[in-house]
Amino acid sequence: MSAIAATLGARAAERPVLRERGQREVFCGLTGIVWLHRKMRDAFFLVVGSRTCAHLLQSAAGVMIFAEPRFATAIIDERDLAGMADANAELDRVVGRLLERRPDIGLLFLVGSCPSEVIKLDLARAAKRLDRSASPGVRVLHYSGSGIETTFTQGEDACLAALVPELPAEAPEAPEAPRSLLVVGALAEVVEDQLRRLFAALGIGPVRFLPPRLAAELPPAGPRTDFLLAQPFLAETARVLEERGARRIAAPFPLGAEGTTLWLRAAAEAWGVAPDRFREATAAGEKRAREAVGRHRAALTGRSVFFFPDSQLEVPMARFLARELGMEPIEVGTPYLHRQHLAEELELLPAGTVLSEGQHVERQLDRCRAAKPDLVVCGLGLANPLEAEGIATKWSIELVFTPVQGYDQAGDLAALFTRPLDRRDRLRV
Amino acid sequence: MQLALWTYEGPPHVGAMRVAAAMEGLHYVLHAPQGDTYADLLFTMIERSGKRPPVTYTTFQARDLGGDTAELFKATALDAWERFRPQALLVGSSCTAELIQDDPGGLARALGLPVPVVPVELPAYQKKENWGAAETFYQLVRAFARPRGETPIAGRAPSCNILGPTALGFRHRDDLHEVRAMLDRLGVAVNVVAPLGASPAELSRLADADFNVVLYPEVAGQAARWLERNFRQPMTRTVPIGVGATRDFLAEVAALAGLEAPAEPDPSRLPWYSRSVDSTYLTGKRVFVFGDATHAVAAARVARDELGFAVVGLGTYSREFAREVREAARGHGVEALVSDDYLDVERQIAELRPDLVLGTQMERHVAKKHGIPCAVISAPVHVQDFPARHSPQMGAEGANVLFDTWVHPLMMGLEEHLLGMFRDDPEFGEGAAPSHLGAAVEAPSSRPAANDAVDWAADAEQELRKIPFFVRGKARRNTERYALERGFETITVETLYDAKAHYAR
Ligand code: SF4
Numbered sequence: 001m002s003a004i005a006a007t008l009g010a011r012a013a014e015r016p017v018l019r020e021r022g023q024r025e026v027f028c029g030l031t032g033i034v035w036l037h038r039k040m041r042d043a044f045f046l047v048v049g050s051r052t053c054a055h056l057l058q059s060a061a062g063v064m065i066f067a068e069p070r071f072a073t074a075i076i077d078e079r080d081l082a083g084m085a086d087a088n089a090e091l092d093r094v095v096g097r098l099l100e101r102r103p104d105i106g107l108l109f110l111v112g113s114c115p116s117e118v119i120k121l122d123l124a125r126a127a128k129r130l131d132r133s134a135s136p137g138v139r140v141l142h143y144s145g146s147g148i149e150t151t152f153t154q155g156e157d158a159c160l161a162a163l164v165p166e167l168p169a170e171a172p173e174a175p176e177a178p179r180s181l182l183v184v185g186a187l188a189e190v191v192e193d194q195l196r197r198l199f200a201a202l203g204i205g206p207v208r209f210l211p212p213r214l215a216a217e218l219p220p221a222g223p224r225t226d227f228l229l230a231q232p233f234l235a236e237t238a239r240v241l242e243e244r245g246a247r248r249i250a251a252p253f254p255l256g257a258e259g260t261t262l263w264l265r266a267a268a269e270a271w272g273v274a275p276d277r278f279r280e281a282t283a284a285g286e287k288r289a290r291e292a293v294g295r296h297r298a299a300l301t302g303r304s305v306f307f308f309p310d311s312q313l314e315v316p317m318a319r320f321l322a323r324e325l326g327m328e329p330i331e332v333g334t335p336y337l338h339r340q341h342l343a344e345e346l347e348l349l350p351a352g353t354v355l356s357e358g359q360h361v362e363r364q365l366d367r368c369r370a371a372k373p374d375l376v377v378c379g380l381g382l383a384n385p386l387e388a389e390g391i392a393t394k395w396s397i398e399l400v401f402t403p404v405q406g407y408d409q410a411g412d413l414a415a416l417f418t419r420p421l422d423r424r425d426r427l428r429v
Numbered sequence: 430m431q432l433a434l435w436t437y438e439g440p441p442h443v444g445a446m447r448v449a450a451a452m453e454g455l456h457y458v459l460h461a462p463q464g465d466t467y468a469d470l471l472f473t474m475i476e477r478s479g480k481r482p483p484v485t486y487t488t489f490q491a492r493d494l495g496g497d498t499a500e501l502f503k504a505t506a507l508d509a510w511e512r513f514r515p516q517a518l519l520v521g522s523s524c525t526a527e528l529i530q531d532d533p534g535g536l537a538r539a540l541g542l543p544v545p546v547v548p549v550e551l552p553a554y555q556k557k558e559n560w561g562a563a564e565t566f567y568q569l570v571r572a573f574a575r576p577r578g579e580t581p582i583a584g585r586a587p588s589c590n591i592l593g594p595t596a597l598g599f600r601h602r603d604d605l606h607e608v609r610a611m612l613d614r615l616g617v618a619v620n621v622v623a624p625l626g627a628s629p630a631e632l633s634r635l636a637d638a639d640f641n642v643v644l645y646p647e648v649a650g651q652a653a654r655w656l657e658r659n660f661r662q663p664m665t666r667t668v669p670i671g672v673g674a675t676r677d678f679l680a681e682v683a684a685l686a687g688l689e690a691p692a693e694p695d696p697s698r699l700p701w702y703s704r705s706v707d708s709t710y711l712t713g714k715r716v717f718v719f720g721d722a723t724h725a726v727a728a729a730r731v732a733r734d735e736l737g738f739a740v741v742g743l744g745t746y747s748r749e750f751a752r753e754v755r756e757a758a759r760g761h762g763v764e765a766l767v768s769d770d771y772l773d774v775e776r777q778i779a780e781l782r783p784d785l786v787l788g789t790q791m792e793r794h795v796a797k798k799h800g801i802p803c804a805v806i807s808a809p810v811h812v813q814d815f816p817a818r819h820s821p822q823m824g825a826e827g828a829n830v831l832f833d834t835w836v837h838p839l840m841m842g843l844e845e846h847l848l849g850m851f852r853d854d855p856e857f858g859e860g861a862a863p864s865h866l867g868a869a870v871e872a873p874s875s876r877p878a879a880n881d882a883v884d885w886a887a888d889a890e891q892e893l894r895k896i897p898f899f900v901r902g903k904a905r906r907n908t909e910r911y912a913l914e915r916g917f918e919t920i921t922v923e924t925l926y927d928a929k930a931h932y933a934r
């Protein structure tokens with residue numbers, strides 16, 4: 001079922017990739033709702049799917065019912081499938097009931113799932129229809145988070161891509177009017193605020209973020225927009241932004257001291273910031289980050305790490321661990337390898353590291369056991385079983401849920417990897 | 430289409446996984462898209478299982494849909510067989526695969542594997558997790574159970590099977606331990622325990638037992654009824670949760686085994702603890718009970734008969750058992766709430782304002798929100814439901830656990846009242862709150878008026894303070910409600926006593 005497509009090339013971007021086909025142990029794109037709904041405080045996510053989809057969301061969100069969540073599932077049932085009920089009319093009814101309950105919703109996403117796609121329920125049309133008929137002031141958009149089309153973080157990509165056509169046009173000014181910077185990818189607010197201060201010190205601005213904190217405050221985009229990806233999994237969002245004339249600034253990702261500096265520098269160069277000013281604005285932050293990361297070096301240097309595919313953050317994480325902490329990445333698995341967006345990252349990855357794309361989980365486990373890595377980065381389904389075999393693990397989902405980007409989180413990011421090793425050193429049971 | 434915010438049960442294939450993961454030598458090949466592999470973490474994270482559930486997913490993608498998903502299924506099944514070499518293969522579809530209508534059973538059989546293939550069809554758009562577990566277990570029992578081999582030897586100890594415990598079950602591990610010990614003391618041998626720990630080969634020996642002990646009817650009822658019909662194996666109907674039910678269960682088992690019922694069942698501390706004077710304050714506490722049918726019905730009986738509570742509400746999310754729960758509710762003089770919408774449950778809790786909620790993890794959150802004490806009695810499970818210590822619900826020790834876990838939150842409540850009583854003493858600052866509530870909790874104001882819409886006259890406020898502390902809060906709430914309903918702006922001493930008379934009706 002699988003083929004090893006190994007092409008040897010001279011350039012790092014053409015390094016060989018082990019392409020695997022088999023069981024994939026990765027969440028579907030619906031999971032992104034867990035962080036997206038907290039990011040955009042006036043948005044509601046309605047999955048049109050099955051009980052499985054509802055159960056996935058609940059399991060991923062860890063059953064936190066302190067408040068009514070801003071996501072829900074419209075569970076398709078037998079009557080909808082048998083044609084006894086008109087699925088579209090049913091959806092309208094469910095949305096009506098929801099909007100009545102939640103007058104605080106400003107933006108409603110209809111989120112497609114495997115079942116809704118297989119029965120070809122046209123959510124694009126439904127969204128258009130509901131957008132017209134729903135209460136005034138409520139926008140209705142749609143995207144797919146289905147497991148047959150998206151893995152884990154690709155759900156965020158699909159969601160942001162659905163927002164792009166909604167972004168207002170730039171103010172009609174002369175073509176030589178100043179440019180603006182758009183940072184794309186959900187970041188924790190604390191990270192956004194730090195980056196805002198750094199860009200201000202660099203004299204880069206106006207700076208805006210996608211997604212915004214409120215869906216009602218969408219940033220404009222157009223030919224005078226430069227954008228920086230803050231996350232490596234935003235292929236589709238970047239494509240549609242480019243279609244609107246925005247320009248992507250190629251850069252590695254802002255993970256670790258080096259990654260953050262290179263990411264900021266890419267923007268600074270695009271904006272013609274003088275090197276002195278750049279040094280002045282970033283030196284203190286970079287120094288703090290290097291010191292914070294440095295405290296974890298002793299624990300990690302020379303130790304090997306193995307990545308199972310999960311969030312597409314694997315390549316930048318491996319680069320950070322290799323270059324700033326002296327770890328040896330044995331295999332870096334990723335659900336999808338976007339060569340163009342990762343070109344700068346791949347250049348920085350050690351030559352001996354195996355890259356794998358896709359997954360055959362059993363064969364990958366075999367490789368992992370044979371390699372006896374000091375640390376495995378993997379999903380929640382694999383972590384305890386590997387620990388039970390005596391292999392230290394770090395849950396990859398934490399890398400997505402914890403603020404890790406930027407200078408002042410670089411130490412926290414390193415700590416995520418030392419903690420499991422530190423714990424093993426402490427335990428005497 | 431049904432709007433679901435949180436669900437009590439997963440899809441039916443998760444029920445099948447709970448059966449497969451409980452068993453040995455069985456492997457489940459599930460036709461499903463990649464995201465459905467999330468279900469693995471239920472076992473590895475919630476139950477802290479050190480091994481992956483024995484499930485292989487085909488993880489088809491959109492691009493496979495145009496092509497040949499059937500071939501993908503066959504290749505995956507073959508791969509799984511070669512790698513895991515199970516005694517039998519369980520095959521089926523998740524919700525999405527059900528729509529593309531490949532036939533996992535037929536496809537797997539066509540591979541000509543040297544082991545039995547058991548297909549399970551679980552209609553994902555109609556049924557839920559517990560139904561899926563029951564159907565899977567039933568199909569496995571049908572596929573493997575063989576008629577009794579030799580004629581029973583005279584003088585041999587009577588024997589039974591224990592049916593129902595699964596992976597991810599609410600205290601199944603500990604209940605099993607308790608029930609085994611009980612049967613042992615009674616002199617009943619255990620032939621097979623299933624699904625937990627059983628292999629397909631062991632299922633083939635089911636008929637060797639004289640009768641079946643059904644611990645969880647939601648999972649094992651259907652299979653046990655089939656065994657009753659086909660092998661004339663009787664089954665137990667009592668679930669031994671609580672002192673009374675445990676006594677009944679032992680009597681039932683003894684009768685089925687042809688033994689004397691023990692004169693002195695295992696001693697539980699519950700009866701004496703319940704009679705001891707400090708339990709007096711438990712009398713008539715209003716409880717709301719919600720859970721799967723078995724646990725809810727059992728809890729209601731314990732609450733009324735063994736703790737002296739008043740059951741003011743009883744409900745279940747197990748629609749399959751609505752009849753049984755309605756009947757039990759009638760016995761308590763209430764109308765059953767049968768719903769899998771947690772908002773319905775929350776609404777009823779808010780209306781009834783019980784003193785204690787016995788529910789699931791969902792009700793625990795609801796109760797917390799409404800400031801009502803709560804204890805968890807039923808699945809859906811949470812990592813907290815797999816404590817490191819032995820903590821059964823069944824048998825004598827189970828009754829001890831129930832006493833502790835249900836009374837504990839109320840004890841806290843009593844201490845809060847004590848604190849309220851002493852609040853005016855100089856030793857207590859205005860801000861003193863029970864320490865178990867943590868520093869974050871704001872101390873309730875010592876002024877009686879909690880409600881902005883009505884004022885308390887000074888003399889009424891004085892009078893309220895004379896009311897014993899343990900009913901003062903209730904008196905205050907009732908009086909305010911009474912005043913509000915009548916549009917009074919000020920509560921006088923008269924209002925206070927009018928309200929008292931009104932609610933004493
Ligand atoms: S993989 Fe598909 S069916 Fe499964 S939870 Fe995700 S969207 Fe729903």
Ligand code: SF4
Nearest residue numbers: 841844863864865866
């Ligand atoms: S923590 Fe303090 S106030 Fe809370 S129950 Fe225990 S003793 Fe009482």
